[in-house]
Amino acid sequence: MACVCQPVGMRRYLDTVHREDFTATTLRRSEVSAMRRFIWLIVGVATLAGSLGTPGCAPRRAAKVPEQDLTPFEQLMRAWTKEYQFRRMVGGDDLVSEQSAIIERPTHEERLLIEATLFADTLVRADVARLCEEDTTNTQCDTIASRYDGQHNWPEQFRIEVYVLATLSEPFQLEPLTIYLSDEDGIDYEPRRRVFSSPVTEERTYLDREVKRYDPYTSWEYRVYRYSHGYEYQSTGHATLYFDRTNIIGKDLLGPDARLTLLFRQSRTELARITWDISKIQSALKQKASL
Numbered sequence: 001m002a003c004v005c006q007p008v009g010m011r012r013y014l015d016t017v018h019r020e021d022f023t024a025t026t027l028r029r030s031e032v033s034a035m036r037r038f039i040w041l042i043v044g045v046a047t048l049a050g051s052l053g054t055p056g057c058a059p060r061r062a063a064k065v066p067e068q069d070l071t072p073f074e075q076l077m078r079a080w081t082k083e084y085q086f087r088r089m090v091g092g093d094d095l096v097s098e099q100s101a102i103i104e105r106p107t108h109e110e111r112l113l114i115e116a117t118l119f120a121d122t123l124v125r126a127d128v129a130r131l132c133e134e135d136t137t138n139t140q141c142d143t144i145a146s147r148y149d150g151q152h153n154w155p156e157q158f159r160i161e162v163y164v165l166a167t168l169s170e171p172f173q174l175e176p177l178t179i180y181l182s183d184e185d186g187i188d189y190e191p192r193r194r195v196f197s198s199p200v201t202e203e204r205t206y207l208d209r210e211v212k213r214y215d216p217y218t219s220w221e222y223r224v225y226r227y228s229h230g231y232e233y234q235s236t237g238h239a240t241l242y243f244d245r246t247n248i249i250g251k252d253l254l255g256p257d258a259r260l261t262l263l264f265r266q267s268r269t270e271l272a273r274i275t276w277d278i279s280k281i282q283s284a285l286k287q288k289a290s291l
Contacts, residue, residue, distance in 0.1 A: 073130045075288075079281055080123050084264075084272040086112040090169070108232070112172065113165045116262055116274045119158055120254050122285070124148075155245060157192060158254055160262060162239045171201040172235040177264050177271065181243055183251075184259035193242040201235045254278065 067075060088110050119127070128148050132141035152159055162179075166172035175196045181189040241262075246252055253260065257279055264272040 073126050076123055076126050076285070077117060079285055080120060080276070081115055081117040082274045082276060083116070084112075084114045084274050086110075086272070109167075110169065110232075111165075111167045112272070114264065114272050114274065115163045117161045118260065118276050119152075119160070120278065120281075121155075122282075124154060124158075153242065157242045158245050160241045160243070162241065162262075164235070164237045166235045167232055168235070169232060171199075171233045172237070173199045173201075174237045174239045175199075177266055179239075179241060179262065179264055181253070182261045182263060183253060184257070187247065189243055189247070189253070191241040192244055195240040195242075197238040199235060199237040201233050203233055256282065 065074075067078075070078065090108060090110055117123075128141075128145045131148065132144050135141075135144060148154065160181075162174065164172065164174055175194075179191065179194075181191075183189070243253065245254060252258070255278070259275065259277050259279075261273050261275045263270060
């Protein structure tokens with residue numbers, strides 16, 4: 001079923017004044033002009049509502065779980081997870097009248113969400129403890145820890161888990177991007193290893209049907225045509241990036257004063273950046289533990 005995306009403020013207004021059966025009448029030129037101004041006002045309000053985060057047809061994230069409902073490991077994961085969000089409204093061509101109908105070309109929202117989790121020392125230890133606790137094979141925890149270290153080449157390397165959720169006019173993939181770290185001294189580091197899951201992309205039309213509406217304020221009956229030439233792509237993806245923990249001069253990239261920034265570039269254009277200030281994260285965790 002095609003997804004119909006439109007400003008929610010407009011949608012709710014139109015739904016409240018919807019009348020199923022009527023005979024379309026011909027609007028006089030002055031009436032069409034007045035109606036155009038009226039609809040513009042509604043669209044303006046709806047667009048403002050959309051810019052404040054009103055959900056549309058873009059992929060929806062699950063409601064954020066309150067901190068007190070998280071397990072200790074999940075709380076630690078949240079502390080070491082940072083995100084980048086991009087949102088913009090596109091479309092919104094002028095309303096025009098045509099043969100007694102209102103032609104609407106409303107806006108829709110494009111979104112890009114990137115979440116990245118830095119597996120620093122405290123999170124790695126908590127991850128191993130979680131695996132030991134959840135193990136049902138009676139395997140010794142030392143064995144589980146040894147397997148974990150071998151799988152992730154820890155502690156010689158550390159990893160960053162990246163998740164992406166996008167609704168854009170083109171499919172979005174992580175693998176073609178240039179992704180690298182930069183430290184507090186401005187030194188850049190490329191991943192030693194990159195592991196990508198298979199991306200999932202779904203093509204959808206976001207405006208694809210004709211709707212008939214009735215305006216109770218003016219008693220005008222008119223048709224609103226949804227512009228049928230818009231397509232969007234909902235994309236999800238995941239990547240695991242492995243970096244050497246120490247650089248060529250022996251500096252520990254996960255040291256207590258480290259400040260790491262993960263950058264995403266396409267050709268020469270920077271798409272996103274995510275930053276971890278390790279000292280601030282650790283201070284916040286210590287403060288929370290003391291409460």
